[in-house]
Amino acid sequence: xxxxxxxxxxxxxxxxxxxxxxxxxxxxxxxxxxxxxxxxxxxxxxxxxxxxxxxxxxxxxxxxxxxxxxxxxxxxxxxxxxxxxxxxxxxxxxxxxxxxxxxxxxxxxxxxxxxxxxxxxxxxxxxxxxxxxxxxxxxxxxxxxxxxxxxxxxxxxxxxxxxxxxxxxxxxxxxxxxxxxxxxxxxxxxxxxxxxxxxxxxxxxx
Numbered sequence: 112x113x114x115x116x117x118x119x120x121x122x123x124x125x126x127x128x129x130x131x132x133x134x135x136x137x138x139x140x141x142x143x144x145x146x147x148x149x150x151x152x153x154x155x156x157x158x159x160x161x162x163x164x165x166x167x168x169x170x171x172x173x174x175x176x177x178x179x180x181x182x183x184x185x186x187x188x189x190x191x192x193x194x195x196x197x198x199x200x201x202x203x204x205x206x207x208x209x210x211x212x213x214x215x216x217x218x219x220x221x222x223x224x225x226x227x228x229x230x231x232x233x234x235x236x237x238x239x240x241x242x243x244x245x246x247x248x249x250x251x252x253x254x255x256x257x258x259x260x261x262x263x264x265x266x267x268x269x270x271x272x273x274x275x276x277x278x279x280x281x282x283x284x285x286x287x288x289x290x291x292x293x294x295x296x297x298x299x300x301x302x303x304x305x306x307x308x309x310x311x312x313x314x315x316x317x
Contacts (some may be wrong), residue, residue, distance in 0.1 A: 121172040121183045121225050124150050128210075129188035133195050136205050143167075143213060152267075164212045171220040181225030185216055190231040
């Protein structure tokens with residue numbers, strides 16, 4: 112008899128930069144630390160650092176020390192603080208520098224980091240905030256990940272067709288149907304979420 116496989120999850124640090132304050136560098140740094148403090152408090156970890164990059168590195172190291180497993184780092188909307196201040200050039204440059212120091216921790220702490228997943232609008236290969244990270248891969252146009260951000264029509268038909276009638280030509284005209292790198296039609300998942308929240312709404316609409 113084959114012994115069951117027991118998988119132990121890695122500790123995770125999840126930071127959504129779309130909701131940080133970027134009205135000033137002080138506000139940005141305070142907001143970054145507040146995000147990390149949520150993770151630390153949930154893990155009953157105390158960290159006495161007042162710089163975001165120092166706090167981030169200490170959190171990774173302490174999580175590794177607590178669990179004995181490498182940490183997964185998830186950074187959502189990494190470029191949101193910069194994009195929100197594009198018209199304020201000096202502040203945008205300061206934000207870029209601050210985020211560069213923050214993200215560089217994932218390089219210096221890589222011994223205790225197992226995985227990093229970053230989302231954003233701008234191609235990170237073109238963003239100086241990741242200049243110290245030379246081993247990131249961009250899956251944007253990688254066919255293996257082409258269907259990660261939506262439902263292909265076959266998935267929609269098997270999961271939702273009995274509840275949400277879909278006319279592909281209507282969905283395409285509404286902007287809900289996109290064609291990915293492997294020429295598959297994808298349904299916008301946000302459109303689908305909005306539709307399921309409104310009984311009788313019919314086809315997904317954006």
